[in-house]
Amino acid sequence: MKTSLNILFPDAFRADSPRPRILLVDDQMINILTLNEVFKEDCDVFMATNGEHALEQAASLLPDVILLDIVMDGMDGYTVCEKLKSNPLTSGIPVIFITAHFDEVDEVRGFELGAADFIHKPINAVITKARVSNQIALKRQTDLLHSIALIDGLTGIANRRQFNQAIQVHWQQANREKSDLSLIMIDVDYFKRYNDHYGHPEGDECLRRVAHAIKTSLQRPYDLVARYGGEEFACVLPKTAPDGAAFIASQIQTSVHGLAIPHAESGVSPHVTISMGVVTTIPGSVIDNTADLIEAADKQLYQAKKDGRARACFIELK
Numbered sequence: 143m144k145t146s147l148n149i150l151f152p153d154a155f156r157a158d159s160p161r162p163r164i165l166l167v168d169d170q171m172i173n174i175l176t177l178n179e180v181f182k183e184d185c186d187v188f189m190a191t192n193g194e195h196a197l198e199q200a201a202s203l204l205p206d207v208i209l210l211d212i213v214m215d216g217m218d219g220y221t222v223c224e225k226l227k228s229n230p231l232t233s234g235i236p237v238i239f240i241t242a243h244f245d246e247v248d249e250v251r252g253f254e255l256g257a258a259d260f261i262h263k264p265i266n267a268v269i270t271k272a273r274v275s276n277q278i279a280l281k282r283q284t285d286l287l288h289s290i291a292l293i294d295g296l297t298g299i300a301n302r303r304q305f306n307q308a309i310q311v312h313w314q315q316a317n318r319e320k321s322d323l324s325l326i327m328i329d330v331d332y333f334k335r336y337n338d339h340y341g342h343p344e345g346d347e348c349l350r351r352v353a354h355a356i357k358t359s360l361q362r363p364y365d366l367v368a369r370y371g372g373e374e375f376a377c378v379l380p381k382t383a384p385d386g387a388a389f390i391a392s393q394i395q396t397s398v399h400g401l402a403i404p405h406a407e408s409g410v411s412p413h414v415t416i417s418m419g420v421v422t423t424i425p426g427s428v429i430d431n432t433a434d435l436i437e438a439a440d441k442q443l444y445q446a447k448k449d450g451r452a453r454a455c456f457i458e459l460k
């Protein structure tokens with residue numbers, strides 16, 4: 143049985159792709175157990191027997207798909223679906239409604255609320271598995287496209303678009319908490335000369351190595367390094383006071399220095415160096431938007447260049 147199903151639906155249930163995570167929501171345990179039998183071999187199965195628990199589980203587990211009973215005591219399936227779709231964290235998770243019988247009005251309402259598909263009781267294992275597999279495959283394609291859209295193709299770190307999103311999120315969070323937010327703008331010194339002397343393939347390799355060196359200098363999962371443009375990088379450091387930002391800047395300087403990439407045309411050093419502009423602020427204290435934050439860091443970067451490059455300049459705006 144398993145073999146034939148895997149031949150029918152190869153994508154989502156392939157042994158070499160990560161096991162799909164399914165959340166089963168039904169107020170009748172017997173229904174959950176029936177569905178569990180269908181999926182337990184190929185998927186990691188999670189369960190909830192009421193709407194509140196389903197919402198909690200969805201937000202913490204971020205499953206690949208949710209199978210949701212419509213008629214439940216307390217919060218019904220429609221309401222659960224509506225809440226899932228209005229939370230940015232869970233809005234991308236496909237929801238398949240489980241209904242006792244076919245009812246066109248019910249299905250129209252479900253699709254209007256953002257349902258991906260319907261499955262009718264009594265559960266037919268082959269149909270159920272096919273529908274779930276389709277949704278998982280679609281979700282994985284969407285996730286992949288989403289991640290490609292946010293990643294710089296050359297260096298593999300975040301791109302400008304992800305930087306723009308991240309700095310807004312961290313700005314708002316720091317504004318709510320009145321906490322420090324630091325930003326480091328980084329520029330590779332005399333990179334045009336490097337490209338002219340060594341050629342573009344070498345230039346690309348240089349950027350990849352510098353990006354990696356910067357990334358490994360950041361320790362916390364919520365610190366972000368992005369390729370801001372050309373040979374410019376940016377680090378967003380939430381909850382980071384001026385001394386912390388200065389420490390990270392020196393770590394970055396050390397690790398780029400450690401690469402010892404020859405740069406015959408630099409004039410500053412025999413190796414590739416970077417200049418940095420560092421700013422720490424508490425949103426709303428001196429500046430009140432991210433554009434001004436970026437401009438302040440750019441000004442410090444310009445100052446570092448003016449002072450002789452291969453260094454960092456700092457400012458505290460709070």
Ligand SMILES: [Mg+2]
Nearest residue numbers: 169211213214
């Ligand atoms: Mg029910």
